[in-house]
Amino acid sequence: DVKVTQSSRYLVKRTGEKVFLECVQDMDHENMFWYRQDPGLGLRLIYFSYDVKMKEKGDIPEGYSVSREKKERFSLILESASTNQTSMYLCASSFGLGKDEAFFGQGTRLTVV
Amino acid sequence: GENVEQHPSTLSVQEGDSAVIKCTYSDSASNYFPWYKQELGKRPQLIIDIRSNVGEKKDQRIAVTLNKTAKHFSLHITETQPEDSAVYFCAATNNNAGNMLTFGGGTRLMVKP
Numbered sequence: 001d002v003k004v005t006q007s008s009r010y011l012v013k014r015t016g017e018k019v020f021l022e023c024v025q026d027m028d029h030e031n032m033f034w035y036r037q038d039p040g041l042g043l044r045l046i047y048f049s050y051d052v053k054m055k056e057k058g059d060i061p062e063g064y065s066v067s068r069e070k071k072e073r074f075s076l077i078l079e080s081a082s083t084n085q086t087s088m089y090l091c092a093s094s095f096g097l098g099k100d101e102a103f104f105g106q107g108t109r110l111t112v113v
Numbered sequence: 114g115e116n117v118e119q120h121p122s123t124l125s126v127q128e129g130d131s132a133v134i135k136c137t138y139s140d141s142a143s144n145y146f147p148w149y150k151q152e153l154g155k156r157p158q159l160i161i162d163i164r165s166n167v168g169e170k171k172d173q174r175i176a177v178t179l180n181k182t183a184k185h186f187s188l189h190i191t192e193t194q195p196e197d198s199a200v201y202f203c204a205a206t207n208n209n210a211g212n213m214l215t216f217g218g219g220t221r222l223m224v225k226p
Contacts, residue, residue, distance in 0.1 A: 094212060
């Protein structure tokens with residue numbers, strides 16, 4: 001059973017803080033994703049990684065960076081949190097190479113005050 | 114990059130009726146089209162997918178159709194039940210070019226008993 005685990009379910013941070021959201025998967029998946037979910041806007045891709053130390057910008061990368069130092073871990077970093085980054089953040093992973101189903105973490109609801 | 118449009122954004126049906134959700138995509142190179150269901154407070158989970166070499170796929174009460182020429186695909190749910198109430202997301206990707214999954218805006222389906 002694939003497990004994608006996000007480090008926090010709820011997080012409250014202050015404007016200007018540096019915020020780290022962590023995601024770990026236990027199935028040796030090649031691909032990892034960070035999405036942001038807002039009402040009426042669906043799931044918008046922030047960043048995608050297809051291998052260790054490899055990353056690609058998604059649709060809304062501004063204000064975010066990522067780190068993938070190990071295959072199982074993909075971190076999303078908010079360099080200087082702002083109130084418009086208050087949202088639900090979902091991590092996902094997939095094996096790739098024809099096994100394309102994406103498995104999602106439980107989500108982190110981030111509130112920036 | 115890929116752009117996925119999904120309609121309608123909300124759909125209300127009577128129990129036992131059918132529900133249809135439609136998506137269009139922009140990148141003719143996309144070849145994998147999954148559908149995810151997200152129940153309230155839970156993570157999105159894959160319910161059915163289709164690849165570009167197939168025009169239709171069925172799994173019990175759900176089916177997906179794909180029209181590559183028109184670049185649209187649809188989810189059909191027959192004999193709807195209250196437990197079908199959820200948000201449904203379509204997505205598209207070219208899994209030969211990095212597997213970056215782009216989602217539609219989501220459809221909130223409500224099945225009235």
